[in-house]
Amino acid sequence: xxxxxxxxxxxxxxxxxxxxxxxxxxxxxxxxxxxxxxxxxxxxxxxxxxxxxxxxxxxxxxxxx
Amino acid sequence: xxxxxxxxxxxxxxxxxxxxxxxxxxxxxxxxxxxxxxxxxxxxxxxxxxxxxxxxxxxxxxxxxxxxxxxxxxxxxxxxxxxxxxxxxxxxxxxxxxxxxxxxxxxxxxxxxxxxxxxxxxxxxxxxxxxxxxxxxxxxxxxxxxxxxxxxxxxxxxxxxxxxxxxxxxxxxxxxxxxxxxxxxxxxxxxxxxxxxxxxxxxxxxxxxxxxxxxxxxxxxxxxxxxxxxxxxxxxxxxxxxxxxxxxxxxxxxxxxxxxxxxxxxxxxxxxxxxxxxxxxxxxxxxxxxxxxxxxxxxxxxxxxxxxxxxxxxxxxxxxxxxxxxxxxxxxxxxxxxxxxxxxxxxxxxxxxxxxxxxxxxxxxxxxxxxxxxxxxxxxxxxxxxxxxxxxxxxxxxxxxxxxxxxxxxxxxxxxxxxxxxxxxxxxxxxxxxxxxxxxxxxxxxxxxxxxxxxxxxxxxxxxxxxxxxxxxxxxxxxxxxxxxxxxxxxxxxxxxxxxxxxxxxxxxxxxxxxxxxxxxxxxxxxxxxxxxxxxxxxxxxxxxxxxxxxxxxxxxxxxxxxxxxxxxxxxxxxxxxxxxxxxxxxxxxxxxxxxxxxxxxxxxxxxxxxxxxxxxxxxxxxxxxxxxxxxxxxxxxxxxxxxxxxxxxxxxxxxxxxxxxxxxxxxxxxxxxxxxxxxxxxxxxxxxxxxxxxxxxxxxxxxxxxxxxxxxxxxxxxxxxxxxxxxxxxxxxxxxxxxxxxxxxxxxxxxxxxxxxxxxxxxxxxxxxxxxxxxxxxxxxxxxxxxxxxxxxxxxxxxxxxxxxxxxxxxxxxxxxxxxxxxxxxxxxxxxxxxxxxxxxxxxxxxxxxxxxxxxxxxxxxxxxxxxxxxxxxxxxxxxxxxxxxxxxxxxxxxxxxxxxx
Numbered sequence: 001x002x003x004x005x006x007x008x009x010x011x012x013x014x015x016x017x018x019x020x021x022x023x024x025x026x027x028x029x030x031x032x033x034x035x036x037x038x039x040x041x042x043x044x045x046x047x048x049x050x051x052x053x054x055x056x057x058x059x060x061x062x063x064x065x
Numbered sequence: 066x067x068x069x070x071x072x073x074x075x076x077x078x079x080x081x082x083x084x085x086x087x088x089x090x091x092x093x094x095x096x097x098x099x100x101x102x103x104x105x106x107x108x109x110x111x112x113x114x115x116x117x118x119x120x121x122x123x124x125x126x127x128x129x130x131x132x133x134x135x136x137x138x139x140x141x142x143x144x145x146x147x148x149x150x151x152x153x154x155x156x157x158x159x160x161x162x163x164x165x166x167x168x169x170x171x172x173x174x175x176x177x178x179x180x181x182x183x184x185x186x187x188x189x190x191x192x193x194x195x196x197x198x199x200x201x202x203x204x205x206x207x208x209x210x211x212x213x214x215x216x217x218x219x220x221x222x223x224x225x226x227x228x229x230x231x232x233x234x235x236x237x238x239x240x241x242x243x244x245x246x247x248x249x250x251x252x253x254x255x256x257x258x259x260x261x262x263x264x265x266x267x268x269x270x271x272x273x274x275x276x277x278x279x280x281x282x283x284x285x286x287x288x289x290x291x292x293x294x295x296x297x298x299x300x301x302x303x304x305x306x307x308x309x310x311x312x313x314x315x316x317x318x319x320x321x322x323x324x325x326x327x328x329x330x331x332x333x334x335x336x337x338x339x340x341x342x343x344x345x346x347x348x349x350x351x352x353x354x355x356x357x358x359x360x361x362x363x364x365x366x367x368x369x370x371x372x373x374x375x376x377x378x379x380x381x382x383x384x385x386x387x388x389x390x391x392x393x394x395x396x397x398x399x400x401x402x403x404x405x406x407x408x409x410x411x412x413x414x415x416x417x418x419x420x421x422x423x424x425x426x427x428x429x430x431x432x433x434x435x436x437x438x439x440x441x442x443x444x445x446x447x448x449x450x451x452x453x454x455x456x457x458x459x460x461x462x463x464x465x466x467x468x469x470x471x472x473x474x475x476x477x478x479x480x481x482x483x484x485x486x487x488x489x490x491x492x493x494x495x496x497x498x499x500x501x502x503x504x505x506x507x508x509x510x511x512x513x514x515x516x517x518x519x520x521x522x523x524x525x526x527x528x529x530x531x532x533x534x535x536x537x538x539x540x541x542x543x544x545x546x547x548x549x550x551x552x553x554x555x556x557x558x559x560x561x562x563x564x565x566x567x568x569x570x571x572x573x574x575x576x577x578x579x580x581x582x583x584x585x586x587x588x589x590x591x592x593x594x595x596x597x598x599x600x601x602x603x604x605x606x607x608x609x610x611x612x613x614x615x616x617x618x619x620x621x622x623x624x625x626x627x628x629x630x631x632x633x634x635x636x637x638x639x640x641x642x643x644x645x646x647x648x649x650x651x652x653x654x655x656x657x658x659x660x661x662x663x664x665x666x667x668x669x670x671x672x673x674x675x676x677x678x679x680x681x682x683x684x685x686x687x688x689x690x691x692x693x694x695x696x697x698x699x700x701x702x703x704x705x706x707x708x709x710x711x712x713x714x715x716x717x718x719x720x721x722x723x724x725x726x727x728x729x730x731x732x733x734x735x736x737x738x739x740x741x742x743x744x745x746x747x748x749x750x751x752x753x754x755x756x757x758x759x760x761x762x763x764x765x766x767x768x769x770x771x772x773x774x775x776x777x778x779x780x781x782x783x784x785x786x787x788x789x790x791x792x793x794x795x796x797x798x799x800x801x802x803x804x805x806x807x808x809x810x811x812x813x814x815x816x817x818x819x820x821x822x823x824x825x826x827x828x829x830x831x832x833x834x835x836x837x838x839x840x841x842x843x844x845x846x847x848x849x850x851x852x853x854x855x856x857x858x859x860x861x862x863x864x865x866x867x868x869x870x871x872x873x874x875x876x877x878x879x880x881x882x883x884x885x886x887x888x889x890x891x892x893x894x895x896x897x898x899x900x901x902x903x904x905x906x907x908x909x910x911x912x913x914x915x916x917x918x919x920x921x922x923x924x925x926x927x928x929x930x931x932x933x934x935x936x937x938x939x940x941x942x943x944x945x946x947x948x949x950x951x952x953x954x955x956x957x958x959x960x961x962x963x964x965x966x967x968x
Contacts, residue, residue, distance in 0.1 A: 009348030012355060014427040029346050051142050051261060052423040054320065054350030 003043065005033045006059035007050060015053055019046070030058065107167045107181065108188040109410050111151045111229075116298040116326070116403050118291055119152065126280060127153045127257070133278045134247050135271055136257040137264070140282035143320025143350070143420040146259040147229050149285065154227055154257075161222045161255075164189045167229045171455075175238045176625070179209060182226070191224050192216075195933065207914055208931050210242050214249035215933055223253050231260040240265040245910075286317030299326035299403070307339035314343045320420055324353035327404050331360030354424045357405065368395050369405060369417075370432060373425035374440050374463075376456075378406060378415040385447045386440050438464045445469055462495050468505030470496070475507040478546040478583040480554070481590045483514040485629055493518050506535035506543060513554050520706035525558040546583060549575035553590060556597040565601035569594060588624040595621050596630055599637065603709060606754040612641050632658050636673035640713060643680045644758070646822025648858035651681050656920055656959065672701025676714055678963075683717050684822070686861035688724045690964050691717055712738060712755045716762045720862070723769050731766040735759055757782055761793040765866060773801035788814045788823055795830045800868075804834035825851045825863045829871070836870060845878055852885045859887055908949060908962075915942040920959045 005022070011031050016024045022035035037043050050057050127136065127150070138146045154163040166185040172178045186193050193216040196209065217224070234240075244266055247256055258264055271277035287295065292312045296303045303311075315321030325342065329335035338356070345352055358366055364387075371386040372378045383392035396415050400408045406415040417425070430437060441464035448457035454473055461470035474480055474492070483492050496515055499508060509532035516524035532551060536543045543551070552572040560568065572594050576584065584590065599614030615638045622631035635658035642651035658674035675698035682690035695717050704710040715738030722731030739751075739759050751759070760779050767776035776797040782790050791814035795807035811827055832847035848871070855863065864871060875882040882888070908916065911932075918928040925943075929936045943955070950965075952958045 007348065009351065010346045011348055012351045012427075014355075014431040015348065015351045015424065017431055018423075018427045026346075031348070049423075052420065053348075053427065054141070054143060054318075054420050054424065055348055056141070 001037050001039075002034065002063040003037045004059075004061050004063055005046070005050070005057060007031050007033065008056040008058060011055075015055075018049065018053060022046075034063070105188065106409075106411065107169070108165055108185050109167075110154050110163070110165045110227075111147060111167070112407075112410050113148065113152045113155065114403060114407060116295065116323070117148065117152060118287075118294045118298060120149070120291055123149050123280060123284065124153050124156075126278070126284075129278070133276055134250075134252065134255055135266070135277045136255070136280070137268070137277060138257070138259045138280045138285075139261070139263060140285045141318070142261060143318060143418060144282055144285045145319035146285065148319070149280070150227055150229065150257055150259055154225070161220075161224045162189050162191060163225045163227060164191060165227045165229065168231055168233050170233045173234050173236050173239070175236065175242055178234065178236075178239050179213075179242065183213065185226070186224070189224075191220070207917060210245055211249075211914060212933055214246045214254075217246070217250040217253045220253045223255055225255045225257060227257045227259075229259050231258045231264050232262045235265075237265050285319065287312060287319060287322055288317065292317065292322050295322055296326050296329070299330055301326060301329055301335060303329070303339065304336060307336055307343075310343035311339055315349055318349065320418060321349045321353060324350065324357055324421075328353055328356040328360060330402075331357070350420060350424050354421060355428070358425070358428065361404075364389065364391060365395050365399065368392060369399075370425055370429040371436075371440055373417065373422045373429055374437060374460075375444060376422075377409070378417060379413065382444065382447050385443050438466075440464075442466045442469075449473060458495060462498065465498075467496075467499045467503045467508045471499070471503075471505060471507035471511040475510050475547045475550060476544045478550065478579055478587045478590060480510060480514045480550040481587055481593050482626070483511070483518050484557070484593060485589045485626055502531075504535065506532050506539055507547065509535055510547060510550060510554070513558070514550075517554060517557055520702050522558045522706075525554060526560055529554055529558060529560070545575070545578045545580070549579050549590070553594055553597065556601065557593060559601060559604060565598055565605060565607075568601065569598040572597075588621075589627050589630065592618060592621045592627045592630045596634055599634070603637070603641070604752045606752050608641060608754065612638065615641070632671070633673050636677040639677035640673070640680055640709075643677065643684050644713075644822065645820030646684065646825065646855075646858055646860050647820055648681060648684055648860055651677070651684075652960075653922070655681050656963070657922075659963065672698050672704040673707075673710060675701070676704055676710055676717075679717050680713055683720050684862045685859050686865040688721055692721060693964070695721070708751045709755050712751060712759055715739075716758055719762045719766055723766060723866075728766045728770040731769070732763065735763045735766065739763075754787070757785060757790050761789060764793050764797055768797060768800050771800075773797060776800065788827070792823060792827045792830060796826070796833075799830055799833045799837065802837070804837040807834045821854050821858050821860055822863070825855045825860060828854070829863055829867055832874070833867070833870060836874070844874060845881070848874060848878075849881060852881065852888070856885060856887060861888060864888060908946060912942050912946050912949075915939055916946055916958060916962050919943070919955050920963070 006027070008030055010026050010029075011024050016031075019033060019035070021037075022033035025032045025034070037046065047057065047060075138150055140146050151165075154165060164185045166181055168178075168181075172181055183193065183196055193213065196212045196216050243256065247254055268277065289308055289312050293303065293308045296308065296311075311322065311325050315325065325339070328342075329338050332338040342352065342356075358369065361369070368383055368387050368389075372383050374386075375382065378396065380393035380396055383396065384390050396406060399406050400415060405421055406417050408415055426437070441460045445457045445459075445461035445464055445466055446469070448454070448460060449469070454477065458470055458473050461467070461473065474483070479492075483496075493515055496511055499512065499515075501512060503509070503512070509528050513525045513528035513532060516522075516528055529551060536547070536551075549572060552568070552575050555563070556565075556568040556572050563571070576590060576594070595614060595618035599611050599618050602608075602611035602614055615634050619631050619634035619638065622628070622634065635654045639651045639654035639658060642648070642654065655674070655677040658677055675694050679691045679694035679698055682688070682694060695714065698704050698710075699714055699718075704714055715734050718734045719731035722728065722734060739756075760782055763779040764776045767773075767779055777794065780790055780794045780797060785791060791810050795810040795814075798804070798807040798810065807830055811830060828847045828851035832844040832851065835841075835843035835847060851863070855861070875888075914932055915928055918931050923931060925936050925939050928934075929939045932939070934942075943958075946958050946962075947953060950958050950961045952961055
């Protein structure tokens with residue numbers, strides 16, 4: 001399952017490196033992280049990690065195809 | 066007590082005197098069910114930061130919440146939830162005493178959670194007479210919550226319970242319990258919860274009933290005025306313009322504003338900083354923390370980065386991680402400047418906000434790639450030396466230092482905890498990441514225990530052999546604990562190279578050499594030894610000895626940590642008794658194994674208990690009931706991978722197949738179970754008696770399709786272990802029309818199987834043989850004897866299994882049929898949940914409490930005592946239960962309730 005996460009702000013290499021499974025792409029004042037998510041446990045784990053690092057999640061969606 | 070010092074250091078070095086576990090509490094409350102001392106630090110209201118900005122609008126709202134039983138403070142990390150509630154609680158403008166509990170993941174189970182809640186009440190001097198500390202390992206008896214709620218209703222004024230950080234507790238049983246207590250405390254409990262996420266409480270109901278006040282993230286956000294005061298508290302004099310810009314950029318996020326203040330204070334040009342931050346497009350915490358970090362000298366940066374792997378910073382551990390000796394000075398000055406770390410209340414360590422620590426760790430990985438594991442390794446060693454075993458384990462695992470992690474478990478005789486299930490499953494999970502072939506003897510021993518926890522006995526034996534080889538090759542001899550654990554695991558893994566007695570005696574001898582304090586801390590070691598012996602005896606067909614051993618093992622399980630083991634012992638006892646036809650005893654043991662429910666959900670120990678119920682129901686020809694219990698039992702690996710249990714579950718399924726009128730299905734089940742004489746995936750050999758049980762079931766299936774040849778050849782067993790096979794053979798010969806041979810067989814067998822089951826079945830064969838020989842009177846006599854033996858046990862299956870001849874005999878002898886009305890079950894035995902009439906009126910919560918007590922065989926007086934009711938009230942409840950379940954006795958009520966899933 002591929003997912004796309006949109007968070008506020010650009011990410012420093014240090015913080016981006018905390019999500020090795022996601023590819024960050026800056027988009028204006030936001031960052032879009034895309035990558036494959038193994039299962040629901042992984043998904044919730046990612047959401048927790050965003051929160052741990054003070055990243056504000058704006059949008060989350062599953063990519064089809 | 067080493068355990069105590071262990072946890073003492075966990076909370077940051079030497080324990081201060083006021084940190085003694087459970088001050089003000091009785092001796093009974095000083096520990097969680099798992100035996101860990103309660104950490105008094107969790108009961109302390111966190112100190113306010115010196116830069117605190119009092120926010121009246123929020124404090125007023127907390128005051129104003131006095132009417133609502135539940136106040137929920139939610140917001141993201143760093144939103145200031147804890148600070149808000151802590152300052153409010155400390156100023157005590159609340160209507161009653163404030164009881165504080167900082168929740169952590171370690172309490173994510175009803176047992177530890179309620180132990181801490183009750184401890185917190187006691188810590189604050191809230192009188193809770195008659196509320197016992199939770200008694201079971203992982204769960205909490207409903208009675209405890211009932212008593213807690215009742216005790217709360219007796220308080221002269223409401224008490225406020227603050228649960229800080231409830232997002233850590235994801236176990237639904239905890240929130241269910243909270244909901245119950247809150248709903249039954251008659252307004253004497255106000256719950257204030259802080260959480261990053263909405264708790265699992267039925268918030269919708271609270272909202273519609275107006276029982277909840279909520280302070281959400283948006284409420285917590287700093288206003289311009291508040292932000293300005295915060296900056297001023299940090300000695301800054303920001304312009305109107307930059308304050309507005311900062312609030313806008315951080316959206317009033319407390320942690321962000323605090324980082325702003327720190328960065329601005331270190332900056333030569335605070336206004337310039339505010340401008341560039343406002344213009345930057347970086348994520349807030351990311352940007353700010355990098356700025357704050359950069360503003361500090363190199364040694365401070367190093368210390369902050371390296372200690373970010375800790376959940377609590379102590380100066381000497383920080384020195385250990387930096388390789389320097391200036392941690393104490395740096396930490397003091399950081400704390401003094403209110404920069405990133407806060408001193409803990411006991412003054413012995415420092416906390417770094419988890420949010421800051423997470424970002425610092427991200428920076429650590431970039432600046433020192435690969436250093437993180439090394440830091441964890443050093444932290445693990447430091448904690449091990451300073452007695453912090455839990456943290457040592459956690460860090461050793463994070464470092465991949467598995468030899469050390471395993472050693473911490475093995476040398477403390479804690480390997481048994483990997484097998485007791487419940488709370489301690491987290492130990493098994495901790496070692497999930499350990500590579501299988503990790504070259505350390507202790508690691509091999511832990512891997513063996515983990516295999517056993519997954520019911521992989523051959524895998525366990527292989528790892529034990531590896532452990533032995535590694536022990537032999539090691540320079541140092543293994544510790545006494547390691548040797549004893551090796552022997553224990555060998556016994557439990559069913560190593561056939563030793564007899565059960567030798568293996569158990571060897572383990573016992575080695576346990577004797579283990580230091581006494583370790584034995585006292587780990588009562589599960591001895592219980593596991595007794596259970597291991599019993600299972601081995603069963604595997605060697607020494608049923609009577611096994612039964613006695615299960616009894617001993619069950620009796621040894623008195624500590625909460627052995628709850629799951631006791632469940633298993635009782636279930637195994639019930640199984641052996643069921644097979645013998647001792648159904649009354651089996652029922653008592655099976656009910657006890659299934660009672661104390663809601664407590665242990667450990668798969669390993671629940672499967673056997675469910676199976677025991679299924680086997681019991683089958684012997685009573687209550688097939689709907691058997692099916693209901695069988696289903697959960699078959700789901701369990703513990704049942705599927707244990708030869709004896711797997712075989713019994715197959716026998717039950719084959720009986721159900723016959724009941725459904727499908728001998729083919731019954732045979733297919735038995736074929737699948739038997740294979741080549743090995744039990745399913747575990748590839749272990751069946752004990753002989755188990756093979757015979759399968760053969761007898763197979764013969765019965767062939768008889769059901771009138772295939773006498775096959776029914777006889779199925780029983781082609783060399784040297785049968787007891788009379789059961791002979792009786793089955795005789796039955797097959799009878800069916801094949803050879804009563805003389807049947808009678809000879811029974812006479813030669815001498816003992817016709819043990820217990821009521823053997824007695825009843827052999828009498829029925831004799832009856833049929835007599836009928837075939839034309840001797841009706843003799844046949845009637847044998848059947849009457851069989852019925853008399855079977856009646857007290859309600860042993861119906863042998864009668865149900867017989868063909869039309871028995872039905873005709875009973876039609877002829879109406880007197881026999883009449884005096885044995887028990888023979889036709891209350892229901893016709895048809896399946897499907899629909900055949901069990903649901904109670905017309907549901908039981909109330911209190912009625913269920915009473916029934917639960919009744920299922921534990923408590924007397925009326927004991928139930929009254931347990932629930933804090935009068936005996937007359939208990940009787941009233943019982944009468945109401947009987948009416949609702951349409952029964953007339955307690956035993957029936959319990960049975961019916963179990964069947965209906967009410968209990």
